[in-house]
Amino acid sequence: MIRPLFKHLAPLSLLALSFGTALPAQAQVQGTLPLQQGMPSLAPMLKQATPAVVNIAVTAKSEVQNPLLQDPFFRRFFEIPDEPQERESQAVGSGVIVDAVKGYILTNNHVVDQAETIKVRLVDDREFDAKLIGKDPDTDIALLQIKADNLKALVVADSDKIEVGDFVVAIGSPFGLRTTVTSGIVSGLGRSGMGTGYQDFIQTDASINPGNSGGALVNLRGELVGIPSQILSRSGGNIGIGFAIPTNLAKLVMNQLVQYGSVERGRIGVGGQDLDPALAKAFGLSSTRGAVINQIMPGSPAEKAGLKSEDIVLKVNGREISSFAQLRNIVGLMRVGEKVDLDILRNGKPRTVSVVIGKAEEATVTGGKDGSGDLHPALAGAVFAAVDEATAKRLRTGGIQVREVAPGSPAARAGLRPDDIILSVNRQPLASVEQFQRLAGPKAGELLLHIQRGAGALFLIIR
Incomplete structure (x- = not known):
């Protein structure tokens, strides 16, 4: 039994005993971790792994959410153009090079979503403009490509072979702190229910914070086993519960993005x-x-x-x-x-x-400006579909989900946002796309929409 060992051995000694046989032969020293100045150390492995983990800087434009700008009188009085007001925002994340020849970099979809420009900075401070090959919101995977020489890629391991209790190391740029390394163990496997989409997360207590997203979760051989994606936290900081996308799932998505540019369900x-x-x-x-x-x-x-x-x-x-x-x-x-x-x-x-x-076919409806679409003209520019199974289970509700909203469209000006869930129309609960189309058809008058947005809810009047 390993439990009694914790009472008698220091954590570092346990680490050495547990993983001496897990390292390459050239890294083993009498059954312990490689010696660095006479002490067991992960430094030799990290020197090989960290050059493959990159910093990603994203510039995006987002619509300004100011309630005053939704008031037509306010806009006319101050002569504000009848167009959505935008502002430029910046964000940082991480990525991991998985093909040094072709320059492929895996990261999270939420890191590069809505990006206008994407820049990748390597450990040696070289910086490159990245091309977005494709992204898949349902798995939170995106694939980038850069043109650069002398890249270092991580070996991608078989994530089905990892076990609870295996030691892992997270490498990324939390809070913009480049090439930060944290260690822990695999705390659980097959985790789901943390959101929508396709989930089979590796749970780890290796510290993962904002900015680690899209980086690398590696084993003690320096092989990639997961892509950090989410944390469970009440404060926004790490509490020892982080989730990474297993490499086997990431590889499936990557192969489709390389070949087709998207994932067909x-x-x-x-x-x-x-x-x-x-x-x-x-x-x-x-x-x-x-x-x-x-x-x-x-x-x-x-x-x-x-x-x-x-x-x-x-x-x-x-x-x-x-x-x-x-x-x-x-x-x-x-x-x-x-x-x-x-x-x-x-x-x-x-x-x-x-x-x-x-x-996988999905019923969707849209609105047309001239009243010829499936829905009320004020809903033009938005795409609606039934709430997916994962969302319905998480929220314990039905409804219609707003999948897309075109910037500057009537639907955007009316106040709809992507991922809004319309629970009812004119106080009638929604159960299907067909019902939504009947209640909010092109000839419908004023509509009262009950909307769930994130953790909150609101009523929206559509005229």
């Missing part, structure tokens, strides 16, 4: 839920690992492949799953036309079903 057309103890007992199962299918969409790939409601999915392409979210994540990151093998239990008997991934 796949689907098989099933609804499902996790197996809790009561469901497992009802189905005669001894374990709660897996996901039960409770709905098959008509005409879907799942129906064509012969999947049925009450099938229990145990493995996806040979990988065991413990929740329906894992099934959704794996399928959602596969390309349309690929085949996925599902190991299932049907009436207690095992079988394998192969399903060809179909395209």
